[in-house]
Amino acid sequence: MLCHDRMGKSILITGGARSGKSTLAERMALALGRPAIYIATAQAHDTEMSDRIALHQSRRDADWRTVEAPRDLIGALRETDGTEPRLVDCLTLWLTNLMLADEDWQAATHALAAELAHQSAPVIFVTNEVGAGIVPENALARAFRDAAGLVNQRIADACDELWFCVAGHPLKVKPA
Amino acid sequence: MLCHDRMGKSILITGGARSGKSTLAERMALALGRPAIYIATAQAHDTEMSDRIALHQSRRDADWRTVEAPRDLIGALRETDGTEPRLVDCLTLWLTNLMLADEDWQAATHALAAELAHQSAPVIFVTNEVGAGIVPENALARAFRDAAGLVNQRIADACDELWFCVAGHPLKVKPA
Amino acid sequence: MLCHDRMGKSILITGGARSGKSTLAERMALALGRPAIYIATAQAHDTEMSDRIALHQSRRDADWRTVEAPRDLIGALRETDGTEPRLVDCLTLWLTNLMLADEDWQAATHALAAELAHQSAPVIFVTNEVGAGIVPENALARAFRDAAGLVNQRIADACDELWFCVAGHPLKVKPA
Numbered sequence: 001m002l003c004h005d006r007m008g009k010s011i012l013i014t015g016g017a018r019s020g021k022s023t024l025a026e027r028m029a030l031a032l033g034r035p036a037i038y039i040a041t042a043q044a045h046d047t048e049m050s051d052r053i054a055l056h057q058s059r060r061d062a063d064w065r066t067v068e069a070p071r072d073l074i075g076a077l078r079e080t081d082g083t084e085p086r087l088v089d090c091l092t093l094w095l096t097n098l099m100l101a102d103e104d105w106q107a108a109t110h111a112l113a114a115e116l117a118h119q120s121a122p123v124i125f126v127t128n129e130v131g132a133g134i135v136p137e138n139a140l141a142r143a144f145r146d147a148a149g150l151v152n153q154r155i156a157d158a159c160d161e162l163w164f165c166v167a168g169h170p171l172k173v174k175p176a
Numbered sequence: 177m178l179c180h181d182r183m184g185k186s187i188l189i190t191g192g193a194r195s196g197k198s199t200l201a202e203r204m205a206l207a208l209g210r211p212a213i214y215i216a217t218a219q220a221h222d223t224e225m226s227d228r229i230a231l232h233q234s235r236r237d238a239d240w241r242t243v244e245a246p247r248d249l250i251g252a253l254r255e256t257d258g259t260e261p262r263l264v265d266c267l268t269l270w271l272t273n274l275m276l277a278d279e280d281w282q283a284a285t286h287a288l289a290a291e292l293a294h295q296s297a298p299v300i301f302v303t304n305e306v307g308a309g310i311v312p313e314n315a316l317a318r319a320f321r322d323a324a325g326l327v328n329q330r331i332a333d334a335c336d337e338l339w340f341c342v343a344g345h346p347l348k349v350k351p352a
Numbered sequence: 353m354l355c356h357d358r359m360g361k362s363i364l365i366t367g368g369a370r371s372g373k374s375t376l377a378e379r380m381a382l383a384l385g386r387p388a389i390y391i392a393t394a395q396a397h398d399t400e401m402s403d404r405i406a407l408h409q410s411r412r413d414a415d416w417r418t419v420e421a422p423r424d425l426i427g428a429l430r431e432t433d434g435t436e437p438r439l440v441d442c443l444t445l446w447l448t449n450l451m452l453a454d455e456d457w458q459a460a461t462h463a464l465a466a467e468l469a470h471q472s473a474p475v476i477f478v479t480n481e482v483g484a485g486i487v488p489e490n491a492l493a494r495a496f497r498d499a500a501g502l503v504n505q506r507i508a509d510a511c512d513e514l515w516f517c518v519a520g521h522p523l524k525v526k527p528a
Contacts, residue, residue: 016307018325131368133309133485149370192483194501309485
C-alpha cells in the first residue's frame with residue numbers, strides 16, 4: 001500500500017463549549033479536500049438539540065455530504081473511506097449515545113483508536129473539554145467527565161495532530 | 177489618517193476564574209502607556225461582588241483612572257479614545273448586564289467588534305472561559321455559556337492579539 | 353552552595369480532570385531520576401476516592417516510593433529532599449484538606465512557595481483547573497475555585513516550569 005502525503009491524516013480538535021471547534025474543523029476538512037463528509041453523532045432528542053443541529057447544517061453547503069452515526073463510528077469511517085476528508089462532530093455526543101445505549105464505551109474507544117491506522121482518507125474529530133470546571137456534585141456527571149477525558153486522551157494518542165481551540169482560534173498541542 | 181505603531185492595538189485576554197487575567201491585563205495596559213483607563217463593567221449588586229471590586233481597585237493606584245460602563249462599552253471607548261490605553265474588565269459581566277437589562281447582546285457584540293476599527297488608542301479586554309466544565313443542568317446557564325463563547329469568538333476575531341491565561345501566565349493564541 | 357543542573361528544579365502541571373496530568377507528571381519525574389518519590393495528598397474518605405487512589409497506585413511500580421502528606425507538604429518535601437525527584441499529587445486535594453481542617457491555606461501556600469527555593473531535589477506538582485466552567489451557583493464552590501486558582505498562580509510563580517495538559521498532551525506555558 002502506497003502512503004500518500006496527507007492521506008489518512010487524523011486530527012483531534014478539542015475546546016470548551018462555543019470555542020469555535022466545529023467552525024475550525026470544517027475549515028480544516030475543506031482545506032484537505034472538497035467535497036467533504038460530515039459524520040454527525042448528534043441525535044435530535046429535543047428542540048434545543050435540533051436547533052443546534054440545524055445551525056450546524058446551515059453553516060455547511062454543497063461542499064458537504066452528511067452521514068449520521070450516533071454510535072457506529074467505525075462503520076461510518078469504513079463506509080466513507082475513499083479520498084474525501086471526514087469530519088466527526090463530535091466524540092462527546094458519541095460517548096453520551098454509547099452510555100445511554102448501555103454499550104461498552106471503553107472497548108468502543110479502543111477500537112476506534114485502532115481503526116485510525118487502517119483509514120486511507122483524512123479524519124478530523126471534534127470533542128469537548130468538560131473537565132475544567134468545579135467538581136460536579138452529581139456522581140453521574142463526575143463519571144461522565146472522567147469518561148469524556150479518557151476518550152479524549154485515547155483518541156489524541158492515536159491522532160497525528162491535536163489542537164486546542166480558544167475563542168475561535170487554534171493552539172497546536174501535538175505535534176509539540 | 178496616520179497609523180502609529182501600537183496605536184489602536186486591541187487585545188483580548190481570556191482564561192478561567194482566578195487565572196490571573198486581570199493582573200496580566202493591567203500589566204499589559206501599563207506597558208502600553210501611563211496613566212491608563214480602567215473601564216469597569218462590574219456593578220456592585222451584592223457584597224461578594226463589591227468585595228471583588230474593592231480587591232481589584234486596591235491593586236490599581238495613581239496610574240489608573242476608572243470609568244464605569246456596565247452596558248455602554250462603545251460610549252465608554254469613544255469617550256476615552258485619545259492616547260491612553262484602556263482596560264475593559266470584563267466582557268462576561270458586560271454580557272450579563274446586557275442580558276439582565278434585556279438588551280440585544282448579539283447586536284451589541286457585533287457593534288463593539290466593529291467599533292474597534294475606529295479606535296485610536298489601545299484597548300485590552302478581559303473575558304472569562306465558562307465553557308470547559310460539564311454541561312450545566314440549568315437551561316439558562318447553558319444559554320449563558322453559549323452566549324459568552326460567541327462574544328469571546330466575535331471579539332477575538334476583531335482583536336489583534338488573543339491570549340489564554342493559565343495559572344497567572346499567558347499563552348499567546350493569536351497571532352499564531 | 354553549588355548549583356547543579358536540574359537540581360532543585362520545580363515544575364507545575366495543571367489541566368482539567370482526566371487531562372492526563374498525573375501520567376505526564378509521572379513520566380517527567382522518572383525522566384529526572386529513578387526511583388522517584390510519590391507524595392500523595394489524597395485521603396481515602398470514600399469508595400470513589402479509594403478507587404481512584406488504587407488506580408493511581410496500580411500505574412506506579414517499583415520505581416516509586418510513596419509518602420502520604422494530606423496537609424504537611426513542607427514537612428514531606430524537607431524529609432524527602434535528597435537526590436530523588438518528588439511528585440506531589442495534587443495541590444487541589446491539599447487545598448481541600450487544609451480547608452476541611454480549617455487551616456490557613458493562604459499562609460500555607462505562601463510558605464510552600466517560599467520553601468521551593470530551599471529544595472535541592474526536583475519537585476513536580478500536579479494541580480487542577482477548576483475555574484473554566486460556568487460560575488457555580490453554590491457560594492462555597494465559588495470560594496473554593498477562587499482559592500484553587502490563587503494556589504495555582506502562587507505556586508506557578510515560584511516554579512521554574514508551568515505546563516498545561518490537554519487530552520494527555522502538554523503545552524508549555526512557562527518559560528514562555
